[in-house]
Amino acid sequence: MKLLILLLIIFISGCTQQMACTEDARSCPDGSWVARDHTNNCEFNPCPDKITCDYYNPCPEGYNCVSFPDELAPICFISAENLCSRCESNQCDYTESIPMVVECI
Numbered sequence: 001m002k003l004l005i006l007l008l009i010i011f012i013s014g015c016t017q018q019m020a021c022t023e024d025a026r027s028c029p030d031g032s033w034v035a036r037d038h039t040n041n042c043e044f045n046p047c048p049d050k051i052t053c054d055y056y057n058p059c060p061e062g063y064n065c066v067s068f069p070d071e072l073a074p075i076c077f078i079s080a081e082n083l084c085s086r087c088e089s090n091q092c093d094y095t096e097s098i099p100m101v102v103e104c105i
Contacts, residue, residue, distance in 0.1 A: 027085065029071075030063070031078035051076040055098045065099040074099035 021042035025033040028047035036042045052073045053065035059076035066077040068086050077083065080100070084092040087104035094102045 029086075030076060031082055031085070053099060058098075066094075067099045067101045069102065069104060 021036035021038050023035070025035050026044045026047075027033055029050055030048055032048060034045040034047055037045050050071075051059065051063075053059045053063075053076050054074060055065075059065050063076040063078055064080050065074050066080075066083065067074040068077075070086070083094055083100070083102050084090050084104075086092075086102065089104060091105050092102050093105060094100050
């Protein structure tokens with residue numbers, strides 16, 4: 001019985017309480033979103049690395065090659081639906097080309 005109690009105490013003392021983080025998310029330059037990491041003091045997970053692209057170097061499936069005014073080269077962007085999210089006004093015009101060219105308005 002004493003052995004069982006000792007094992008129970010060791011087991012309980014080895015348990016750690018998991019931190020609860022807020023469920024907000026951060027927008028990344030490629031259009032994806034990252035959540036907070038409860039194992040890293042609720043810091044945001046890192047954004048994926050930017051992938052540059054052009055006609056000869058296409059993006060992975062699910063991404064579009066997009067030229068934004070604030071980028072030096074076209075990058076792979078996760079969705080054409082939220083292209084204007086990179087603009088301060090949240091409004092833009094873009095051309096259907098490779099790469100797509102976004103102009104904020």
